[in-house]
Amino acid sequence: MQxxxxxxxxxxxxxxxxxxxxxxxxxxFAYDITPTVFSSADELDKAFVYNDFCSANVSKYxxxxxxxxxxxLCFLKPCDSYSFNQLLAEHRIWRDNVYIIGIPSYGKVDVNxxxxxxxxxxxxxxxxxxxxxxxTIYGSETMVKMDVMEDRCLCxxxxxxxxxxxxxxxxxxxxxxxxxxxxxxxxNMTPEERYEFWRSELSKxxxxxxxxNVCPACTCENCVFDNPASGVANKAPxxxxxxxxxxxxxxFHVAGRCTDCGECSRVCPQNIPLxxxxxxxxxxxxxxxxxxxxxEDKDARGPLTNFTVDDCEPxxxxxxxx
Amino acid sequence: xxxxxxxxxKPTIVAFCCNWCSYAGADLSGTNRLNYPANVKIIRVPCxxxxxxxxxxxxxxxxxxxxxxxxxxxxxxxxTTGNYYARRRMTLLxxxxxxxxxxxxxTRVEWVSAAEGxxxxxxxxxxxxxxxxxxxxxxxxxxxxKKQ
Numbered sequence: 052m053q054x055x056x057x058x059x060x061x062x063x064x065x066x067x068x069x070x071x072x073x074x075x076x077x078x079x080f081a082y083d084i085t086p087t088v089f090s091s092a093d094e095l096d097k098a099f100v101y102n103d104f105c106s107a108n109v110s111k112y113x114x115x116x117x118x119x120x121x122x123x124l125c126f127l128k129p130c131d132s133y134s135f136n137q138l139l140a141e142h143r144i145w146r147d148n149v150y151i152i153g154i155p156s157y158g159k160v161d162v163n164x165x166x167x168x169x170x171x172x173x174x175x176x177x178x179x180x181x182x183x184x185x186x187t188i189y190g191s192e193t194m195v196k197m198d199v200m201e202d203r204c205l206c207x208x209x210x211x212x213x214x215x216x217x218x219x220x221x222x223x224x225x226x227x228x229x230x231x232x233x234x235x236x237x238x239n240m241t242p243e244e245r246y247e248f249w250r251s252e253l254s255k256x257x258x259x260x261x262x263x264n265v266c267p268a269c270t271c272e273n274c275v276f277d278n279p280a281s282g283v284a285n286k287a288p289x290x291x292x293x294x295x296x297x298x299x300x301x302x303f304h305v306a307g308r309c310t311d312c313g314e315c316s317r318v319c320p321q322n323i324p325l326x327x328x329x330x331x332x333x334x335x336x337x338x339x340x341x342x343x344x345x346x347e348d349k350d351a352r353g354p355l356t357n358f359t360v361d362d363c364e365p366x367x368x369x370x371x372x373x
Numbered sequence: 374x375x376x377x378x379x380x381x382x383k384p385t386i387v388a389f390c391c392n393w394c395s396y397a398g399a400d401l402s403g404t405n406r407l408n409y410p411a412n413v414k415i416i417r418v419p420c421x422x423x424x425x426x427x428x429x430x431x432x433x434x435x436x437x438x439x440x441x442x443x444x445x446x447x448x449x450x451x452x453t454t455g456n457y458y459a460r461r462r463m464t465l466l467x468x469x470x471x472x473x474x475x476x477x478x479x480t481r482v483e484w485v486s487a488a489e490g491x492x493x494x495x496x497x498x499x500x501x502x503x504x505x506x507x508x509x510x511x512x513x514x515x516x517x518x519k520k521q
Contacts, residue, residue: 290517292513299430299473300430328472
């Protein structure tokens with residue numbers, strides 16, 4: 052896949068269709084892959100990588116990149132294409148300045164799960180049928196891919212690209228996913244248990260704002276959390292109220308626009324399952340206002356910017372469950 | 374001799390009332406000499422959809438034990454559709470608060486028209502009674518904002 056992508060990128064650069072390529076390169080270590088903009092064939096040869104660690108969603112970078120001069124080539128995985136389409140719907144990306152190549156994704160590998168197997172000194176990774184081969188400085192280790200895949204990929208919602216100019220590989224399908232299972236399990240707990248669960252999770256928050264910065268739906272130029280008068284601009288966790296407030300408001304601001312790409316949980320240095328908050332909103336919207344997948348249809352009206360005369364009353368919350 | 378202080382719990386209730394219906398409803402209940410507890414603090418907003426989820430959380434932070442949002446009946450909004458949007462927003466917010474394990478009785482939405490002074494008083498009496506039974510807001514409190 053990597054070779055095919057580099058080849059196509061070089062062709063498009065040579066043709067002059069695009070003048071930059073948005074891709075990935077290894078960071079300090081082989082597993083901390085960083086999104087990068089390449090501007091020449093040499094750079095592509097030197098650093099461009101696409102492997103099972105390339106899980107970063109690059110759609111958000113297109114907001115700034117598409118405003119620059121010339122066209123940029125962007126490789127989108129199916130879940131990234133949902134985010135991209137949602138940003139198009141919100142008029143955040145200049146579509147004419149982006150050339151999209153859809154690439155298939157068969158699930159990305161969670162480096163923490165690889166490490167949990169006692170593998171250290173990782174220098175590379177490649178897929179081999181149902182297995183992944185992790186190269187390390189001590190030799191290579193083969194493991195079943197399903198065992199080390201990211202949680203969000205295990206309950207993938209779709210392999211279908213929502214937006215592209217051309218595809219490398221085959222067109223995928225929308226999948227039947229069981230992604231709400233964890234949310235349901237939490238809903239079935241008592242309020243006391245839920246409170247304990249979320250306290251133990253959210254109290255780990257260090258307010259690094261990584262979840263906000265990475266989120267492709269969080270694209271306000273001026274963020275409410277950067278307002279010193281908001282009372283929640285602290286860059287340190289100062290009270291449990293603030294942790295609750297930050298996470299409720301963060302999730303609420305993307306409610307109805309969140310495509311459930313799961314980047315928030317991936318980047319969280321404290322491993323808080325933040326995607327569960329977003330999924331709860333998605334689940335509620337699906338149940339109360341009809342099934343809606345953000346990013347699927349760029350001309351659809353979002354559930355929170357829409358209404359019907361016979362919507363349920365907020366008291367429905369009191370009647371549902373315990 | 375030491376006298377033990379027995380403090381009766383008096384909840385603080387914040388009521389967001391829309392300017393056109395519920396605030397007038399509250400006014401009417403006053404001119405009709407209907408009783409409702411003095412611990413209901415009314416905040417007038419131009420429309421129920423002016424209320425941002427942050428307002429509700431902020432009220433809890435500053436010491437509210439219960440927050441109620443009152444607006445025009447659906448279909449009667451002064452701005453035609455404001456309360457329809459508020460309805461969706463508040464449903465989702467309340468559901469999220471419940472998901473985080475915060476008592477769902479602490480938040481409520483009621484539609485009170487300008488002619489429903491009696492309903493306003495009854496709603497407030499009922500809400501204050503519910504919150505008094507529920508006790509102090511502990512799960513969404515901010516200790517920095519507590520009065521010493």
